[in-house]
Amino acid sequence: MAPQFPIIPGAAPTPLRGANQTGDLSVLTYNIKAQPWPLAMGRASAAAAIADRLAAMRAAGRQPHVVMLQEAFTDQARRIARQAGYRYVARGPAHVSPGPRAPLGGAYARARRWDRGERSAAVFDSGLLILSDYPILRTSRFGFPAGACAGFDCLASKGVLIAWVGVPGRDQPLAFVDTHLNSRHSTHVAPGRADAAQAWQVAQLRKAIAQAIDPRMPAIFAGDTNVGLVPVRMAAFAKHPPLGDGSRDTLAEALATLHVDRGSLAEADAIMTRHKDMILARDGQTLRFDTLGATVPFAVDGRGALSDHAGFLVTLRLVDRTST
Template identity: 55%
Template sequence: MRKEGPHGVLQVTVDPGGAAMSFRAILQLILIAAMTMGPVAPVPSEYARPNTSQWPRRDDASLSVMNYNIKSLPWPIARGRAEAIDAIGKQLSLMRERGIQPHIVLLQEAFTDHAKAIAHAAGYRFVATGPASPSESAAPPLGFSYASAARWDRGEIGAGALDSGLMILSDYPIVRSRKIAFPAGACAGFDCLASKGILIAWIAVPGVSEPMAIVDTHLNARRATHVSESRADAANVWQLSRLHEIVMREVGSNAPAIFGGDTNVGQAHARKSAFARYPVLGPNAKNGLKIALADDAVPPRFEAEARSVLQRNKDMILSRNGERVSLRPVRAWIPFPLETASPLSDHTGILIAYSLRS
């Protein structure tokens, strides 16, 4: 279904619907806020008046893709985020003025209406959003033993209080999209408050003979869940296996595709092993940031943070060639750094530029 959303942005959806926030969910949000809330960080002045001389010149790549977890958590989980979200939209708009905006943006933790308005602020005409609520399953997805240990005071009982927070913004037409929610119980700890799942958008990229599949997700965290690491790992591993299964089913193994998201794989052995066992785009996927660093295609001022992103092994952009389309990462940079005095999020916003042959 296609419909005009707020500000004239074209919303592309498949399965509508949402969940009203219950009194129990509100109590859970207040609980997580009490356990995790920190001080409000001011938005630094350089984002109000960004130093555009630090940005690359006009980008002539065939396709550029950015991935960013923007930490747009609602009150009372987070405070003072509106100013930072406004700054993200403004910076993307300034990038557009310079002609270096990413053609496609993948967002995570875009939970609030304020965050969803970034698309309009940054000038993106086409938008797809992720699942609004968890799906149902006949049996506990991780087994009865796992389900019986669920804790209400860690947000694990009841439907997700928030939507998935996933968004794909595009300068090019989204010809169709698919949003697939993980079932209730396929999560661990406070991450269960969000409706985990996958968003896939097929985008008509100019010069490409077939729509390109773009996949966005945000998988279960570890320590931030406030449950045992083994329990959090079990949820992440299940989600990785499901992600691989869904992408192989919905996209196939021969179509051109780009994956981005916050995988939360990190350096945990169980997660790294599962990520290798269930490669989201198949065994021939390329990590754009890794290739750009190896080819000296990252500006020197961004190299250190780019290497930190690879070491953290959570935020990533992967690509896969199709039978008639090939994608080659040609450069990368960091439009939204984390390693600065006052970052706009608790993640790095990374951008990969590709050359395309079709």
């Protein structure tokens, strides 16, 4: 079934020329909480500090090749790419998409609260950014329609960003998916209402990705899913995994094989416990991802945190399945 909102395609992907070879790819996901005043204070300086740290990682030769950001709402946040040295940037949807007037049903729509932002138009864009050292050859971006949200999350144009990235040594690009789904307690509406919106988004996310990305293509999904340890949210995510059956949680793999930087173990365990920020990988017909390791360059626990989420990085080896 097609998603209930339109996909806005970019240019067709261009095949990359060059010999197939094994290589490594590093990916970072980070909800940077770059919200404008008066929603949050001090976020411009935090975004600048995030850019400085990414630039320092680049100077040391340790920068992630691809960065998936969420809540990058401000101008300072959108300057992170340039300040950190990323040549290619893809930006998520700027507006909600046309769709059914009551995507979650009439009763849900009638219960909208004006004092929780549910009856006003979205004020912000999606806050999604993908930064890349490698060429972004094509993008697709789509926003969930008005009404497919709960509480204060309706002030942002929730949606999904897909970028096809030309990785050196690969004949075809890799698909990267970035999203930020409806939160729970910070919506300031009843938890059941927030859960219903998040479950609807999970289901539509899966349908949209299935339509946009060839199932034979290798893909990486990252973002703030807001699943947590809430049973109804966990059930919805398990029923509609974004990349379909067979995708793997790369941070869980790194922890299971003890391939997490020693100084990041506690943070990595906490990320898994919170069960919100994820990097999932799906092998393709001719390409396999092997998880080499993980680290958490942006900690959330203790002093000096730059966001209320941790930013973590996984390193993947790209293995040609036809040669193994």
